[in-house]
Amino acid sequence: MIHALSATTDLMKHAAAPQLVIVGSIGIDTIETPREKRVEILGGSVSYACAAASFFVKPGMVGVVGTDFPAEHRALWEKMGIDLAGLQIEEGKTFRWSGIYEENMDNRRTLVTDLNVFERFMPELPEVYRDAPYLFLGNIAPELQLHVLEQVHSPKFVLIDTMDLWINIAREKLVEVVGRCDMLALNESEARLFTGAHSLMDAAEKLLAMGPRFVLIKKGASGSMLFSKESLFLLHAFPLGDFKDPTGAGDTFAGGLMGALAESDQTDEKSIRRAMLYGSVTAAFGVEEFSLERLEALDRTEIEARADQLKAMCRMD
Amino acid sequence: MIHALSATTDLMKHAAAPQLVIVGSIGIDTIETPREKRVEILGGSVSYACAAASFFVKPGMVGVVGTDFPAEHRALWEKMGIDLAGLQIEEGKTFRWSGIYEENMDNRRTLVTDLNVFERFMPELPEVYRDAPYLFLGNIAPELQLHVLEQVHSPKFVLIDTMDLWINIAREKLVEVVGRCDMLALNESEARLFTGAHSLMDAAEKLLAMGPRFVLIKKGASGSMLFSKESLFLLHAFPLGDFKDPTGAGDTFAGGLMGALAESDQTDEKSIRRAMLYGSVTAAFGVEEFSLERLEALDRTEIEARADQLKAMCRMD
Numbered sequence: 201m202i203h204a205l206s207a208t209t210d211l212m213k214h215a216a217a218p219q220l221v222i223v224g225s226i227g228i229d230t231i232e233t234p235r236e237k238r239v240e241i242l243g244g245s246v247s248y249a250c251a252a253a254s255f256f257v258k259p260g261m262v263g264v265v266g267t268d269f270p271a272e273h274r275a276l277w278e279k280m281g282i283d284l285a286g287l288q289i290e291e292g293k294t295f296r297w298s299g300i301y302e303e304n305m306d307n308r309r310t311l312v313t314d315l316n317v318f319e320r321f322m323p324e325l326p327e328v329y330r331d332a333p334y335l336f337l338g339n340i341a342p343e344l345q346l347h348v349l350e351q352v353h354s355p356k357f358v359l360i361d362t363m364d365l366w367i368n369i370a371r372e373k374l375v376e377v378v379g380r381c382d383m384l385a386l387n388e389s390e391a392r393l394f395t396g397a398h399s400l401m402d403a404a405e406k407l408l409a410m411g412p413r414f415v416l417i418k419k420g421a422s423g424s425m426l427f428s429k430e431s432l433f434l435l436h437a438f439p440l441g442d443f444k445d446p447t448g449a450g451d452t453f454a455g456g457l458m459g460a461l462a463e464s465d466q467t468d469e470k471s472i473r474r475a476m477l478y479g480s481v482t483a484a485f486g487v488e489e490f491s492l493e494r495l496e497a498l499d500r501t502e503i504e505a506r507a508d509q510l511k512a513m514c515r516m517d
Numbered sequence: 518m519i520h521a522l523s524a525t526t527d528l529m530k531h532a533a534a535p536q537l538v539i540v541g542s543i544g545i546d547t548i549e550t551p552r553e554k555r556v557e558i559l560g561g562s563v564s565y566a567c568a569a570a571s572f573f574v575k576p577g578m579v580g581v582v583g584t585d586f587p588a589e590h591r592a593l594w595e596k597m598g599i600d601l602a603g604l605q606i607e608e609g610k611t612f613r614w615s616g617i618y619e620e621n622m623d624n625r626r627t628l629v630t631d632l633n634v635f636e637r638f639m640p641e642l643p644e645v646y647r648d649a650p651y652l653f654l655g656n657i658a659p660e661l662q663l664h665v666l667e668q669v670h671s672p673k674f675v676l677i678d679t680m681d682l683w684i685n686i687a688r689e690k691l692v693e694v695v696g697r698c699d700m701l702a703l704n705e706s707e708a709r710l711f712t713g714a715h716s717l718m719d720a721a722e723k724l725l726a727m728g729p730r731f732v733l734i735k736k737g738a739s740g741s742m743l744f745s746k747e748s749l750f751l752l753h754a755f756p757l758g759d760f761k762d763p764t765g766a767g768d769t770f771a772g773g774l775m776g777a778l779a780e781s782d783q784t785d786e787k788s789i790r791r792a793m794l795y796g797s798v799t800a801a802f803g804v805e806e807f808s809l810e811r812l813e814a815l816d817r818t819e820i821e822a823r824a825d826q827l828k829a830m831c832r833m834d
Binding site for chain 1: 752787791831
């Protein structure tokens with residue numbers, strides 16, 4: 201009897217869904233900034249987002265790498281407390297991306313995009329992931345995002361991210377999947393491209409009309425805006441004197457946000473505002489170094505301290 | 518006895534210094550935006566700033582116009598409760614300025630600058646203005662700003678504004694006058710030009726080293742930042758779906774700020790943060806129409822309502 205009970209407990213333990221599942225790209229990046237060039241470093245939206253979320257919950261990662269993927273990257277994710285049951289390893293090379301930031305880091309140009317195994321990526325969620333209450337659909341093709349949505353049972357809150365490419369080539373499918381999510385995250389230019397509106401207020405109204413309860417517009421160093429039909433929340437980015445690499449900042453922000461939200465297990469607007477604050481300060485740490493180098497060395501105490509500092513900087517009375 | 522007493526009271530009334538004195542330019546502007554062109558409308562830094570301040574105190578205006586200056590503009594200032602004892606009328610034409618805003622209003626080009634009587638402007642403060650506790654040195658040549666500073670007795674708080682022109686051609690004099698003020702206001706690109714620093718954090722540090730207690734960096738629709746040696750305050754701009762003319766927004770912001778500060782008669786940081794909120798929402802009204810057309814129709818109740826809205830939009834917990 202004791203044996204049987206213990207076996208059941210173990211089974212239940214293994215069978216517990218992660219509180220948060222994140223789907224996205226995994227890449228090996230080569231990045232050049234005005235001051236430095238770094239070759240073949242760990243990147244990709246799901247890597248940044250899971251790393252950020254890991255300060256709040258143990259996120260489940262869904263992504264694909266090739267057989268060339270370095271064991272040390274996998275070890276780093278495990279060290280950070282990321283669940284890798286949803287990581288697929290396919291014969292071939294891992295996705296490679298290369299980009300260069302212009303002076304002042306305001307613009308970047310993509311130099312190389314070798315999709316490799318990512319080209320045939322078909323996100324399949326381990327059975328246990330399908331009961332996850334929080335889901336972040338990182339930036340991949342809308343039909344793959346839809347495929348993920350069709351596998352999950354009844355998530356409490358789904359965040360979807362996207363990019364200009366999908367707005368341009370898969371608009372209809374994107375509108376369909378956005379309509380099934382709770383929150384859409386995108387940057388200023390994407391919001392304008394998606395809606396044809398110049399003013400962000402007008403753009404947000406049109407995006408909300410597609411169905412999500414919330415629209416999050418990311419403005420980089422200028423902060424972010426959370427729109428709902430009834431309200432607007434304005435958040436400053438944590439001001440940084442200097443930073444090394446803005447790659448992945450949006451994914452880190454969204455990952456931290458979803459991690460904090462999943463930890464709180466509340467989906468009201470007040471909880472989302474609080475989660476955005478955590479996402480924002482986590483992203484501000486992330487850009488201080490390349491890849492996950494700063495997040496790897498970060499702890500929750502530092503995040504809390506920076507969140508308190510940002511709140512103090514925004515205090516009006 | 519009654520007569521004598523009443524005469525003394527009248528005399529004292531007339532002799533009372535304005536709580537706030539503002540010095541700057543007065544122009545007749547011709548402005549073209551992507552949607553509209555307006556010819557010969559009232560403009561100038563001291564006009565915008567005094568109009569904004571008039572919701573909080575009765576500001577004293579120091580500026581110069583030509584004999585061609587339309588009586589209706591003067592009547593409008595009087596209607597708004599602006600004290601015109603410091604307004605000089607010189608033989609000749611009033612300063613003319615003309616500019617065109619590019620698509621999206623992100624950039625503007627100056628088409629015409631006819632200084633006219635403004636070229637020989639020498640700001641002389643009426644005796645009664647010299648005891649004003651609050652002083653706003655709008656954007657004029659640093660040596661004229663210094664000349665004003667030399668006339669005032671012991672102001673509690675002096676704000677100085679400037680522009681790229683003076684940073685380029687009168688840097689030394691500007692540094693001297695900035696060192697004698699409590700707060701310096703300038704925009705992002707001016708902060709970088711003045712200091713050679715790219716990061717606003719570094720720029721602010723260098724500007725604070727020139728002597729002012731506070732440095733205010735204006736970022737237009739992206740809000741503003743108040744730096745002191747010990748603290749940083751981040752303020753969002755009130756989000757607008759649409760606006761007609763951003764001309765004078767910075768002056769309206771600074772004028773509203775100084776008006777609210779002079780009304781509170783406190784110069785601690787908490788009071789400055791609160792005054793910035795008022796300046797910001799006043800400026801957000803101002804840009805809704807050309808010239809003073811929106812401010813002319815505005816009342817304090819609308820300002821308070823928008824201030825409350827902005828506070829609610831920024832609430833984190």
